[in-house]
Every structure is written in C-alpha cells, then in structure tokens.
Amino acid sequence: MGKLLEQINLIQLENNRSSLVPSIFTERQFQILGKKLRQKPLTNTEQMYLSRTIMKKLKAMQTLHKPQDNYYLSGESFMLPERKEEALKILKQAELNHKNLKIIISGSFLYQKKYNDIDLFIISKYEKEDYKEDKLHFNYLKQEDENSLFVKSISQISISNFDASFLHVKERITISQIISKYQQVLKDITDKNNTWLKIDLRDLIMGCTYAGEKVVLNSAQLHHLVNKLTVNQNNLKSLFVYSLLNGFELKTVKLIGVKMIQSYQELMKEYKGEDYYNSLIESFAEVLKVAG
Numbered sequence: 001m002g003k004l005l006e007q008i009n010l011i012q013l014e015n016n017r018s019s020l021v022p023s024i025f026t027e028r029q030f031q032i033l034g035k036k037l038r039q040k041p042l043t044n045t046e047q048m049y050l051s052r053t054i055m056k057k058l059k060a061m062q063t064l065h066k067p068q069d070n071y072y073l074s075g076e077s078f079m080l081p082e083r084k085e086e087a088l089k090i091l092k093q094a095e096l097n098h099k100n101l102k103i104i105i106s107g108s109f110l111y112q113k114k115y116n117d118i119d120l121f122i123i124s125k126y127e128k129e130d131y132k133e134d135k136l137h138f139n140y141l142k143q144e145d146e147n148s149l150f151v152k153s154i155s156q157i158s159i160s161n162f163d164a165s166f167l168h169v170k171e172r173i174t175i176s177q178i179i180s181k182y183q184q185v186l187k188d189i190t191d192k193n194n195t196w197l198k199i200d201l202r203d204l205i206m207g208c209t210y211a212g213e214k215v216v217l218n219s220a221q222l223h224h225l226v227n228k229l230t231v232n233q234n235n236l237k238s239l240f241v242y243s244l245l246n247g248f249e250l251k252t253v254k255l256i257g258v259k260m261i262q263s264y265q266e267l268m269k270e271y272k273g274e275d276y277y278n279s280l281i282e283s284f285a286e287v288l289k290v291a292g
Helices: 002-006 010-015 027-037 044-065 081-097 143-147 149-155 175-190 194-213 219-230 233-247 250-270 274-291
Strands: 072-074 102-106 118-124 131-133 136-142 158-160
Touching: 010 027, 027 044, 081 102, 081 118, 081 158, 102 149, 118 143, 118 149, 136 143, 143 149, 149 158, 149 194, 149 219, 175 194, 175 233, 175 250, 175 274, 194 219, 194 233, 219 233, 233 250, 233 274, 250 274
Parallel strands: 118 136
Antiparallel strands: 072 158, 102 118, 102 158, 131 136
C-alpha cells in the first residue's frame, strides 16, 4: 500500500479533482485519500474504506495507465514524432547494459531539430562517472535524486522505462540557494561567461519558479526562458524579486535583504566589480521596496 501511495502527487491529485470525482472516487473517498497523503491519522472506518475500496481503485488505475512493453511517454505534445521512435530504440538498447535500472531519455533531442547530444539519465544506488558514447550522454543519478526538482523537470518531456509521472518533488528550495544562484548568474553576465551562464540561469529559473509558484517547468519551457532572460537582465531581476517575496516568509526576506545590501556595500570598498555589486544592491533594494 505504502509504495503505491508514495507515487501519488498530492498537488496533482487536487488539480484533477473534477476528473476523479465522482467518476472514479466519491467525494468521501477523495477526502480520505487526501487525508492519508497528508499523513493525518485515519479513523477505523476511514482506514477500512482506504484498504477495501480506494486502494483497489488506485491499483486498477495504475494497471490501465501502464502501456505496452512498459515504456512511458511524458510531454508527448512537445516531441518531434520521428524522435520518439528513435529514443525508444535507444532506451531499449541502454536497458541491455543497465539491467533493472530506471532510465529516462530527456532533453532537446526530443523536441528540437538541432541538438548537441542525447541525454540518458540512469538512476542507480551506486555512484558512477558520467560518460559520452558518440551522441549519447550517459548521466548517472543517485536514488535519492529521484524526487529532486531537477529529475521532476527533465521527466516532464521524456521517454522512460518507468512511470515518471508519479514522481513528486521532496526537495526543499531554500532562500540561500536562490540568492547564491542569482549571484552566480550575475557574475556570469559580468564576466561574459556564456558557457556557464545558461547552465546557472536554468537552475535559477527552475528554483525561482518552484519557490515562488510551486511550478515545475519542463526542459522546453526552461530552454525558452533561458534564451529570453539571457538578453534581458531586468526580467531576470523581476523573477528573483518575485520568487523571494512569494516563496519565503516576508520577515525573513526583509532581514536578509538588509544584511545582503550592507554586505555588498562593504565588499565594494575592498574589491573591484562595481557593476556586479550595484546590480545585486539594486535587486535587494527592489525586494525591500515591494515588501514595504
């Protein structure tokens, strides 16, 4: 029972209430399922409903959802039709060398005519070095990464040998992570480090949108926003300000904002990089202004 329940995303469940009630679950059954997912104690009657009725329906839904040959497509509307077949062949071949491991094929290969390589993500309990083989890029992830924001993002446009739609984010995005990544992005811009800029910007956008809106962007959406924000720093600042004000406690944001401005002002006296520190000061000044 526990393993099946762990695969259910509470937010997705609530978002699909109209499709599930009353066609599959009664209102009462839906409430009990939500209560269980929130880890609230159930009464004896509710526990009976869960085990005898609700779990049977969930297992039946899982059986219907399972496609032929145990391969799954997510975000099919984004994919180029010819790439789906090619990716499926690659996935089947990769399984021969990665027995009983979860494999995800994701990235621009699936949705763009021009691409650099084909990304395969293999989830393993053992640490392994990433490597390239012709156009194939094998990326190894730890089992604990399975419920990370990154894996949830790449899985939304993917072909995999397990049902990645049941993955849900358990990772906690902190305010210090957002600030640190924002600083790095501005440093990349200042240093004209275009190689790292797109990578750092992608991570920043992913963290900001999840912290501010609890939205997980897929790889195509991230690709579009990275290109857009690379050339427009004002929009980048707006994203940063919005995520801090909507993703974290206002009192904490204000305290950190004041401290960060003071810190940047001190650093400007010791080190070069006036434009860089001014940009950071302006960003936090905007945070404090909007926060009131």
